[in-house]
Every structure is written in C-alpha cells, then in structure tokens.
Amino acid sequence: MRGKPRSTLLVPVLLLILLPFSLPSAGAAAAADGKPVVTLSKSQAGTGGSITVSGSGWRSRTLLMLLVCGQATPARGVVGGTNSCANADGRAVTTDAEGRFSRAxxxxxxxxxxxxxxxxxxxxxxxxxxxxxFQVAGHPVEPLPAQTGGGRLSVLTDTRLDGSGSLLTWFGAPPSRTLAFTVGNVGTAAVKDPVFQVGTAHGVFAPQWDDRQWHGTLGPGEKARVELPVELTAGAHGDYTVSLKYGGKVLAEQPWGVGRPWGVTLFWILLCLVVPAAVFRVGLAVVDRVRPRHAARRPARATRPARAPRRGRRRGTAAPPPRPAPPTPNTTLPWFSPETGPGGPAGRLSAPHEDHPTSPTSPTTPGRKGST
Incomplete structure (x- = not known):
C-alpha cells in the first residue's frame, strides 16, 4: 500500500496549530456580546506590589473605578458591596474613544x-x-456566605425619586425624597417584612448605607410597590446617587441632582451688609455719648426797637411817615443840679436876659433883626 501524500498529512497538523488561535477566549466572547471585559497582568500578587488592569468593551470617555474587593466572585459579584473593598487604595481611569483602558x-x-x-x-x-x-498573597481565604434559599427579591421596573424641594430646603434644610420602585419575589418562598439598604453617594465617594424596613409579605411570583424615604444632610448640594441593596446585592441606582441652597448665600450677603452698618451706628452713638459737651459762647444780640404794627393802606396812597424816636431822658450826675451843671445857666460867663434878642430861650420873630 502506498503511503499518503505529504500534503494530506500537513493539513491536520496545520489545523492543530491554528485551532487555539481560532477559538475565541472568554474575554473576546464577552466583548462580542457587548459586555465590558477586564483582564489582569497577574492573577496573584502580594501586598505592596502592583498589577496592570486592562479593559475593553466599555463606553467611550467614561470614568471607571478600580478596586480590590474581598468576599466576591465574578459569578456572584461583590457580596458586601463596596464596604468589602479597599476603597482608600482604589484608582480612577477614563476610557478612550474605543472604550479601552489600562491602569496600574x-x-x-x-x-x-x-x-x-x-x-x-x-x-x-x-x-x-x-x-x-485575583488572589492577594498572604490574605486569609474563607468560603462565601451561603445563599439563602427560598424567596429572592428583584427590582422590576419604574424606579424613581418622588418629591421636590421646599422653601426650607432653599435655606439649607436637609433635602428629602422618596425612592419608589416595584419589587417582585422571584424565589420559591414568601418574603416577610424585608429590610432594604438605601445608600447615598456624593460624586465618586462610597455610599453611606441606612436600613429601611418595608412591612408586608410577598409570596412567590408576587410584586408590590415599595416607597422608602431618602434624606441627605443639611446644606447638601451637587450630584448624588441613591442606591438600593437587598441581601448584599445592589438592585437599583438612581441619580439625584440637588440644587445649591441659595437662601444661605443670600443670608450671608445680608449679614455682611447689616452687621457693619449696625456696628457703625453703635460706634457713632458711643462717640456722641463719650465726647465732652461745652457750652457754646454766643455774643448777645442787640435789642432792636419794637416795630410799629403796619397799618393797611390802599393801593396808590403814600406810606405814612415813620414816627420819631422818643427823646432820650437827660440824666445828670448826682452832685450836680440842673441849675449848676456844666451846661446850665450858672456855668455860663454871662446869662442871657429874657428880653435880649439873641437869647437862645427867646424865639426869633420874623422880620426882626437882632443887634450884632
């Protein structure tokens, strides 16, 4: 029997060589399905070292957080949420235009x-x-907590935040909303009075979780509308994310944009204007009270003679002549008599006679001339 041609023998050999390259890997299959993929440069490393994390299939220009988390598997995810991760040593990275990234x-x-x-x-x-x-060398390993059989809750649709701000919120009161969602029991047992965890996260920080119990019973296949209160701290503003977790698994997330409390800003502006004005007024009052008060010396005003009342007159008539001033009384010194004073008759060299024509006491008659 003749041997087979060499070309026939080379075909199976080439297929065996090219077969591993032709089979798609798990990451490539996930990328083909439209799911994001993460690959590591090392599967194990000790504390203090570093690894390179690469990814593909993400949205372009998206901010991602990289964390090392415990009590987690790719199938079940992080059981305890971000509280089971080394948040302080996490890293942030932004994907490129093709949805890829690489970060230490x-x-x-x-x-x-x-x-x-x-x-x-x-x-x-x-x-x-x-x-x-990923395996952290030297870190203890324990089995994951067993999943409780029976009832399992799942958020179906229509998750939203109901409510709006008020005037008090505008002045810094704590913003509050109501997280409303529809939950269904996809398990095989009833769930009575489930306890949900509501978390609020500001920006890229880890959420702060609070327990919220819903009173009621959900049988297998049943669904119900659940409303849980959500409240932030006083004066909170910015972009927040409200998360819902049940049984260690995050069921829903809802963004929440909180406006700035402009009433607080207006209050501080008015305070900066009113307080300096009040201090200035108080300072003026203190200076006015402390400064010495001196009596002002004003010159005495000269007494003016009383004016006679004006009599009404008709238009066109002349004004009456002013009244003459009253004569000034003749005051004489006490040691002189009217007859012996310096200006009296006894003080003259020669006293005029009454019949003398030039006597100042005798009136001058017209037509009569005195002797010179």
Whole structure:
C-alpha cells in the first residue's frame, strides 16, 4: 500500500496549530456580546506590589473605578458591596474613544477575607461593572456566605425619586425624597417584612448605607410597590446617587441632582451688609455719648426797637411817615443840679436876659433883626 501524500498529512497538523488561535477566549466572547471585559497582568500578587488592569468593551470617555474587593466572585459579584473593598487604595481611569483602558493598581488587602476580585465599575452615567479573579498573597481565604434559599427579591421596573424641594430646603434644610420602585419575589418562598439598604453617594465617594424596613409579605411570583424615604444632610448640594441593596446585592441606582441652597448665600450677603452698618451706628452713638459737651459762647444780640404794627393802606396812597424816636431822658450826675451843671445857666460867663434878642430861650420873630 502506498503511503499518503505529504500534503494530506500537513493539513491536520496545520489545523492543530491554528485551532487555539481560532477559538475565541472568554474575554473576546464577552466583548462580542457587548459586555465590558477586564483582564489582569497577574492573577496573584502580594501586598505592596502592583498589577496592570486592562479593559475593553466599555463606553467611550467614561470614568471607571478600580478596586480590590474581598468576599466576591465574578459569578456572584461583590457580596458586601463596596464596604468589602479597599476603597482608600482604589484608582480612577477614563476610557478612550474605543472604550479601552489600562491602569496600574496597587495591591492592598481588602477589609474582608478572599476570594478576591478586581472590581471595575462606572462612576458616572449608566451602571456597568465587571470583575476579574485575583488572589492577594498572604490574605486569609474563607468560603462565601451561603445563599439563602427560598424567596429572592428583584427590582422590576419604574424606579424613581418622588418629591421636590421646599422653601426650607432653599435655606439649607436637609433635602428629602422618596425612592419608589416595584419589587417582585422571584424565589420559591414568601418574603416577610424585608429590610432594604438605601445608600447615598456624593460624586465618586462610597455610599453611606441606612436600613429601611418595608412591612408586608410577598409570596412567590408576587410584586408590590415599595416607597422608602431618602434624606441627605443639611446644606447638601451637587450630584448624588441613591442606591438600593437587598441581601448584599445592589438592585437599583438612581441619580439625584440637588440644587445649591441659595437662601444661605443670600443670608450671608445680608449679614455682611447689616452687621457693619449696625456696628457703625453703635460706634457713632458711643462717640456722641463719650465726647465732652461745652457750652457754646454766643455774643448777645442787640435789642432792636419794637416795630410799629403796619397799618393797611390802599393801593396808590403814600406810606405814612415813620414816627420819631422818643427823646432820650437827660440824666445828670448826682452832685450836680440842673441849675449848676456844666451846661446850665450858672456855668455860663454871662446869662442871657429874657428880653435880649439873641437869647437862645427867646424865639426869633420874623422880620426882626437882632443887634450884632
């Protein structure tokens, strides 16, 4: 029997060589499905080292957070939420125009035991996340908490924040809303009085969780409308994210834009204007009270003679002549008599006779001439 041609034998060999390159990997398959992918340069490293985290299939120009988290697997996610991650040593990265990124991440022990993952999630916009298995060398490993069988709650649709601000919120009162959503029991047992966790996060910070209990019973396949109160601190403003978690799993997230309390700003502006004005007025009052008061020396006003009342006169008539001033009384010194005074008759060299024509006491008659 003749041997087979060499070309026939080379075909299977080439197929075996090219087969690993032709099979799509898990990351490539996830990228083909439109899901984000995360790959690590190392699957294990010790504390103090660093690894390179790469990703693809993300939205372009999106801010991502990279964290090392414990008690997590890619299948179940991070059981305890971001509270199980090393948040202080996380890193942020922005994807390029094609949705790719590459960033160095320091290796830090998470606050809970492993199994651990490198958790990558969007910080803003629509929610998207991906996990990659990672082992922190020297960190304890414990099995994940068993999933409780029976009832399982899931948020269906129509998650929103109801409510609006008030005048008090404009002046710095705590903003409050109501987180309303429809929840359904997709398990096989009833769920009675479930306790949800509502978290509020400002920007890229980790959310602060508060327990909210809903009173009621949900049987298998049933759904109900749930409303939970949400409240921020006084004076809060900016972009917030309200998250809903049940059973260690985040069920929904809702953005919340809180306006700035401009009433507080107006109050401080008025305070800066009123307080200096009040201090200035008080200072003027103090200076006016403290300064010495001297009696003003004013010259005595000369007494003016009383004016005679004006008599009414008709138009065209001449005004009456002014009255003569009253004669000034002749005051004489006490040691002179009217007859012996310097201006009296006894003081003259020669006293005129009454019949003398030049006597000042005798009236001058017209037509009569005196002797010279």
């Amino acid at each position: 991440l320091p290796v830090t022990e998470p606050p809970v035991p492993c199994p651990c993952v490198v958790h990558v999630a969007t910080a803003t916009g629509a929610k998207a996340q991906a996990d990659a298995m």
